[in-house]
Amino acid sequence: xxxxxxxxxxxxxxxxxxxxxSYLDKFVIVxxxxxxxxxxxESEHAKHLRIVGFFGHxxxxxxxxxxxxxxxxxxxxxxxxxxxxxxxxxxxxxYYRRFVKRSSMIxxxxxxxxxxxxxxxxxxxxxxxxxxxxxxLTDAPVLIQPESSKEFVIFSDASLNDLGCVLM
Numbered sequence: 001x002x003x004x005x006x007x008x009x010x011x012x013x014x015x016x017x018x019x020x021x022s023y024l025d026k027f028v029i030v031x032x033x034x035x036x037x038x039x040x041x042e043s044e045h046a047k048h049l050r051i052v053g054f055f056g057h058x059x060x061x062x063x064x065x066x067x068x069x070x071x072x073x074x075x076x077x078x079x080x081x082x083x084x085x086x087x088x089x090x091x092x093x094x095y096y097r098r099f100v101k102r103s104s105m106i107x108x109x110x111x112x113x114x115x116x117x118x119x120x121x122x123x124x125x126x127x128x129x130x131x132x133x134x135x136x137l138t139d140a141p142v143l144i145q146p147e148s149s150k151e152f153v154i155f156s157d158a159s160l161n162d163l164g165c166v167l168m
Contacts, residue, residue, distance in 0.1 A: 009033060028052060063144035066096055074137045079130055083120055086113050093133050099143065100136045107133060
């Protein structure tokens with residue numbers, strides 16, 4: 001989605017409803033930023049998943065991996081020359097952030113260039129951040145489904161205003 005679009009959820013839902021029009025309420029439901037795919041059995045579900053697809057991801061029995069054809073855009077990305085290009089690169093990188101451990105920490109120096117009243121200058125730390133993100137995105141691991149036989153731990157943090165937790 002373009003940055004700065006104020007009604008992004010509405011535009012996304014409208015676009016998804018157009019794309020999946022012939023499948024809506026047959027095996028696809030679009031709700032805000034989620035696409036629900038439902039089926040009667042596993043083989044039908046596999047067929048539905050192939051029809052709908054996972055944009056930019058390859059789903060297999062081994063797990064979920066980044067689509068190599070999408071990563072070529074990252075490999076060919078030139079160092080950003082202005083705030084707009086920084087925003088564009090960080091948007092691309094954030095799409096695949098779940099594959100990169102500590103991606104937000106790595107991108108911090110570049111993200112600071114997006115702040116108001118910050119002069120654009122791709123200093124050495126930003127350049128290193130850019131190169132490291134590119135390298136990690138092009139060599140992203142395969143994400144696997146959790147094993148239900150193993151132990152899970154919940155880390156949580158709360159305040160009067162917020163609650164956050166991670167299942168590990």
